[in-house]
Amino acid sequence: MKEERKDWAALAKLPKFVELHRKKKAFLLTLWCLGSIMFYLLPICAGYAPEFMKVKVIGRLNVGYLFCLLEFAMTWIIAIIYTHKSNTYFDPLTREVLAEITQGAKR
Amino acid sequence: MKKNLCTFVMGLLFCSYAYAEPVAPPVASTQKSSVEAQSSVTAASGAGAQSAATIAVPPPAASKAPAPLSKEVKSNKSITISMFLAIIFVTGVIVVRASKSNKTAADFYTAGGGITGFQNGWAIAGDYLSAATFLGIAGLTSLFGADGLMYAVGPFFSFVTILLVIAEPCRNAGKYTLGDILSLRSSSKVVRGTAAISAVVVSTFYLLGQMVGAGKLMQLLLGIPYNVSIIGVGALMIVYVTYGGMKATTWVQVIKAFLLMLSGVVLTILLLWKFGFNILAFYDAVALSPSIQEHVRALLKHTTPVAGFDYGQRFLETGLLLKDPLDQISLGIAFAIGAAGLPHIMMRFFTVPNAMAARKSVVISMVLIGFFMLMVTVIGFGAALYITPQQVMAVDRGGNMAAPMIAQFLGGGVGSIGGDILMAFVCAVAFSTIIAVVSGLILAVSAAVAHDFYVNIIKDGKSDQQQQVKVAKIAAVVVGSISILLGIACEKQNIAHLVVLAFAVVASSNFPVLLFSLFWKRFNAGGIVAGLSFGAIFAIGVVLVSPTMTYPKKIAADAKKIVDVMEKKQLEGTVLSEKDMKSFIKARADYSSNKDGTSMVGLDSPLFPLKNPAILSVPVGFLAAILGTFLFGSRREEEKFDELFIRQNTGYGIADARDH
Numbered sequence: 001m002k003e004e005r006k007d008w009a010a011l012a013k014l015p016k017f018v019e020l021h022r023k024k025k026a027f028l029l030t031l032w033c034l035g036s037i038m039f040y041l042l043p044i045c046a047g048y049a050p051e052f053m054k055v056k057v058i059g060r061l062n063v064g065y066l067f068c069l070l071e072f073a074m075t076w077i078i079a080i081i082y083t084h085k086s087n088t089y090f091d092p093l094t095r096e097v098l099a100e101i102t103q104g105a106k107r
Numbered sequence: 108m109k110k111n112l113c114t115f116v117m118g119l120l121f122c123s124y125a126y127a128e129p130v131a132p133p134v135a136s137t138q139k140s141s142v143e144a145q146s147s148v149t150a151a152s153g154a155g156a157q158s159a160a161t162i163a164v165p166p167p168a169a170s171k172a173p174a175p176l177s178k179e180v181k182s183n184k185s186i187t188i189s190m191f192l193a194i195i196f197v198t199g200v201i202v203v204r205a206s207k208s209n210k211t212a213a214d215f216y217t218a219g220g221g222i223t224g225f226q227n228g229w230a231i232a233g234d235y236l237s238a239a240t241f242l243g244i245a246g247l248t249s250l251f252g253a254d255g256l257m258y259a260v261g262p263f264f265s266f267v268t269i270l271l272v273i274a275e276p277c278r279n280a281g282k283y284t285l286g287d288i289l290s291l292r293s294s295s296k297v298v299r300g301t302a303a304i305s306a307v308v309v310s311t312f313y314l315l316g317q318m319v320g321a322g323k324l325m326q327l328l329l330g331i332p333y334n335v336s337i338i339g340v341g342a343l344m345i346v347y348v349t350y351g352g353m354k355a356t357t358w359v360q361v362i363k364a365f366l367l368m369l370s371g372v373v374l375t376i377l378l379l380w381k382f383g384f385n386i387l388a389f390y391d392a393v394a395l396s397p398s399i400q401e402h403v404r405a406l407l408k409h410t411t412p413v414a415g416f417d418y419g420q421r422f423l424e425t426g427l428l429l430k431d432p433l434d435q436i437s438l439g440i441a442f443a444i445g446a447a448g449l450p451h452i453m454m455r456f457f458t459v460p461n462a463m464a465a466r467k468s469v470v471i472s473m474v475l476i477g478f479f480m481l482m483v484t485v486i487g488f489g490a491a492l493y494i495t496p497q498q499v500m501a502v503d504r505g506g507n508m509a510a511p512m513i514a515q516f517l518g519g520g521v522g523s524i525g526g527d528i529l530m531a532f533v534c535a536v537a538f539s540t541i542i543a544v545v546s547g548l549i550l551a552v553s554a555a556v557a558h559d560f561y562v563n564i565i566k567d568g569k570s571d572q573q574q575q576v577k578v579a580k581i582a583a584v585v586v587g588s589i590s591i592l593l594g595i596a597c598e599k600q601n602i603a604h605l606v607v608l609a610f611a612v613v614a615s616s617n618f619p620v621l622l623f624s625l626f627w628k629r630f631n632a633g634g635i636v637a638g639l640s641f642g643a644i645f646a647i648g649v650v651l652v653s654p655t656m657t658y659p660k661k662i663a664a665d666a667k668k669i670v671d672v673m674e675k676k677q678l679e680g681t682v683l684s685e686k687d688m689k690s691f692i693k694a695r696a697d698y699s700s701n702k703d704g705t706s707m708v709g710l711d712s713p714l715f716p717l718k719n720p721a722i723l724s725v726p727v728g729f730l731a732a733i734l735g736t737f738l739f740g741s742r743r744e745e746e747k748f749d750e751l752f753i754r755q756n757t758g759y760g761i762a763d764a765r766d767h
Contacts, residue, residue, distance in 0.1 A: 008747075008749035008753060009749045011749065011753055012749040012752060012753060017753065017756070017757075020756060020757075021752070021756055024756070028271045028272070031271060032267065032268070032271050032272065035264070035267045035271075036267075036443065039264045039267075039439060039443060040436060040439060042257065042260060042439075043257075043432055043435035043436050043439055044432060044436065046257060046425045046426055046429070046432065046435065047426075047430075047431070047432020047433075047435060047436075048432055050424075050425075050426055053424060053425055053426075054424050056420075058387065059390060059391065060387070060390045060391055060393075060394050060420060060423055061387070061390060061423070062420075062423060062424055064253060064257070064424055064425040065253050065256065065423060068253070068256045068257050068259075068260055068425075069256075069481075071260045071263075071264065072477050072480070072481060075263060075264060075266065075473065075477065076473065076474070078267055078270070078271075079266075079267075079270060079469075079470045079473050082270060082271060082466075083466060083467075086466060091463065094756070094757050094758070097757050098758070098759060101753070101757070101759055
């Protein structure tokens with residue numbers, strides 16, 4: 001290992017880093033849980049509410065079929081939300097934290 | 108590098124004609140017309156659109172339903188073989204070009220981190236969409252309707268977990284393998300060893316599933332004997348991986364993803380063209396097809412049609428195949444978190460320079476994979492409509508030939524040049540799929556063996572670049588050879604449970620451990636080893652006692668029923684028809700050979716009711732990791748967490764990691 005030993009514990013207490021980590025965790029966890037609930041709702045509905053899944057919505061397309069399509073759409077929406085939030089909020093914050101860490105290393 | 112892609116497309120066009128000549132002289136006479144074939148493809152389907160508009164449902168095959176179903180697909184061997192050769196040739200060129208830049212271990216495992224996010228996105232799609240996804244989901248949809256679509260949601264949803272939890276932290280904290288990330292938490296060699304074993308075991312299950320599938324597919328597509336195709340595919344992959352490393356593997360995967368998308372788009376457009384791109388009219392036609400209605404009635408075991416029951420509509424509803432909700436949730440868990448820990452997928456994130464590129468690559472692959480899955484299900488419905496489920500099943504019980512067959516139909520039908528070319532193209536794409544996935548897997552296993560075992564455990568990390576690359580190549584050869592031998596040995600085995608097993612094992616061992624080491628401060632070596640080993644062993648154990656295995660007593664009981672019915676018929680004095688007689692003899696043989704048998708672990712009937720173990724084994728895996736952590740606490744390792752935590756959140760220090 002080329003780099004010098006760092007006081008990682010102290011770095012982990014940097015206010016900016018704590019903020020980054022807390023916000024990120026809350027955001028990711030919410031998104032992941034919402035996505036998972038939607039995902040498991042599909043087999044649950046298919047298994048326990050088959051009559052509901054059979055309701056025709058447009059032409060012969062029924063709730064079950066459209067539900068599956070909705071899952072695909074939801075996954076893409078999650079990707080868009082996450083990318084947007086990362087680009088506009090987490091990335092700049094990460095750069096600030098990185099700058100502080102490297103500054104600390106020089107001192 | 109875009110040159111490669113151009114080379115490939117040109118190569119494909121030229122080679123397919125160039126090779127066709129020497130292989131089969133009769134084709135040479137039709138050379139001129141084969142050039143025009145592509146335009147006739149579109150012309151033919153244009154005519155199809157008109158007829159579909161005027162007559163409500165004219166599935167051509169349905170009208171001659173009483174005719175015996177052909178047992179095999181008539182393909183034009185010379186066109187098919189030339190397409191295969193074209194793919195081998197083009198990928199070979201890429202491998203040769205890539206082999207010149209494989210000097211360091213980083214080049215070999217991760218292409219020196221020099222793949223862009225965009226390229227990696229295509230490569231992930233190429234790595235993840237196996238032949239099972241393409242041919243399997245199309246087949247599933249053609250046989251079980253909307254359940255094919257519902258099944259496709261699971262593998263796709265897994266990318267949410269990959270995007271949110273795995274991609275960026277792994278890029279920030281890791282180097283080549285899962286072992287690298289875990290070693291940041293604990294310097295214990297046991298941890299690295301366990302991680303390597305786990306990667307090898309999981310990838311071998313997955314690899315074996317792919318190899319056996321490849322052998323059967325080649326048999327089906329080209330008529331090449333099973334053993335020959337396994338050895339051929341295996342040897343080709345060994346050469347690709349040892350010479351080309353990650354760079355070649357990446358490009359092979361990118362090209363494969365491109366071909367796969369192309370074939371999906373072409374087939375979907377040709378199919379929906381017949382209905383003027385009116386998806387509602389398309390599904391109307393599907394539901395009104397007499398063959399499909401007949402097939403659904405057989406699936407539901409209604410011996411006489413129930414009045415007022417819309418069998419066609421039932422095909423568009425879920426639940427024909429996936430009946431048990433618990434089993435489905437279990438499968439969902441395995442997919443949702445299992446894919447995130449697959450070593451060959453994880454490895455792809457080490458090939459990009461930073462977290463931003465990793466994120467971009469996941470999003471791109473999500474778009475590609477999502478659209479592809481949707482297209483595949485439409486193609487599957489198309490196969491059900493035009494080829495009929497009965498015909499699909501007659502060729503291959505699992506429905507694997509649905510996609511090539513509908514391609515042939517859409518190109519102009521059996522015997523037409525357009526049909527032969529389109530079918531050969533789809534088969535060649537399926538072949539390139541096998542190449543891409545198998546080479547990714549071999550590379551992942553070779554990284555675990557060479558980087559984790561040899562360099563970090565035996566050599567304590569002290570090994571020069573040349574030696575590392577050499578060992579990695581030797582490992583790839585050994586891994587490839589073993590997979591060939593296992594593939595040959597497993598010809599007669601039901602390999603479906605191997606892939607299920609791979610996902611379930613990863614979900615209950617790699618995933619909990621990875622999650623905890625990235626996010627839980629107290630997690631330590633004890634937790635890692637306990638989680639990895641116990642989670643995996645438990646998942647395998649549950650599969651061994653689940654209904655996925657073969658239970659001879661159950662086969663015997665089913666056979667007994669047929670025997671009883673037939674004997675009763677005979678006693679009543681009815682003369683058995685030829686068909687009945689055949690099934691009578693077969694059932695009697697099945698009964699006598701299975702009545703005293705037990706499953707692989709000596710059971711009469713499954714102990715665990717579900718096919719997929721994840722719903723039970725994932726919580727057990729998490730629990731094992733937690734218990735292990737508390738039993739073997741270590742202050743020092745908790746302190747190391749801060750370092751990993753900063754690294755995985757900010758990407759600090761990945762530049763050092765790369766030139767190390």
